[in-house]
Amino acid sequence: MFGFFKKNEFKKHITFDYSSIMVDMHSHVLPGIDDGAQTPEESIILIKKMMELGIKKIIATPHIMADYYKNTAETINAALAILKAELKKEEIDVEIEAAAEHYFDETFEDRVDAHKLMTMGDNYVLFEFSFINKPPNAIPVIQKLKQLGYKPILAHPERYTYMDVEQFRNIREWGANLQLNTVSLTGYYGKDVKKLAESLIDNQLIDFISSDMHHLRHAEAFKDALRMPYLEKLMFDYPLKNIMLR
Ligand SMILES: [Fe+2]
Numbered sequence: 001m002f003g004f005f006k007k008n009e010f011k012k013h014i015t016f017d018y019s020s021i022m023v024d025m026h027s028h029v030l031p032g033i034d035d036g037a038q039t040p041e042e043s044i045i046l047i048k049k050m051m052e053l054g055i056k057k058i059i060a061t062p063h064i065m066a067d068y069y070k071n072t073a074e075t076i077n078a079a080l081a082i083l084k085a086e087l088k089k090e091e092i093d094v095e096i097e098a099a100a101e102h103y104f105d106e107t108f109e110d111r112v113d114a115h116k117l118m119t120m121g122d123n124y125v126l127f128e129f130s131f132i133n134k135p136p137n138a139i140p141v142i143q144k145l146k147q148l149g150y151k152p153i154l155a156h157p158e159r160y161t162y163m164d165v166e167q168f169r170n171i172r173e174w175g176a177n178l179q180l181n182t183v184s185l186t187g188y189y190g191k192d193v194k195k196l197a198e199s200l201i202d203n204q205l206i207d208f209i210s211s212d213m214h215h216l217r218h219a220e221a222f223k224d225a226l227r228m229p230y231l232e233k234l235m236f237d238y239p240l241k242n243i244m245l246r
Contacts, residue, residue, distance in 0.1 A: 027213040059120050
């Protein structure tokens, strides 16, 4: 019966979604506290898009930065409460939690020392590097996180094109999990990022995938990513850890 469709047409008819990973663990859907959703209404639009694509649980991860977004557990939990009230009002049934995306700036190590980190699941800590250069103390801080019982996750390694696959392999061997933004596979951040994303997948270095949802353009790209052959590879051949955060 399938002979009726040409190969590509058939493929269109069997597109899959994100329901097998269940959990999106990196997003900026809390209202008004970083460069993601600015109002509860915007948050709801993004959350509905994620649910349409099969996501069952959302872990919101607002930026914590020394300069731009000086979020704390208090600001994050307050925004989470506002969003939860809005979800209830709109009768939207989705599980939502909050952690943070910690920026690896000069204050990050102090936060680690002070145990002032917003964690997800079994003590996972999401952090990001600068887009310009690798922090010189990356490995010692990752070691410290591990010693203190945290499980580090480096956000979107494919966006740090100043690093190569071997450096990521090294960072991972020191105990950092690597989280890919699936939108990178569509070319959303450009050719170099797409290429590095594909190399990381080919080298079996990816542990988590996520949307890094900030706005509607990300929602569209998150959907488009479902058509990328590399995403199929991730969803079917990979032992992704997203499910451990359910
Ligand atoms: Fe992010």
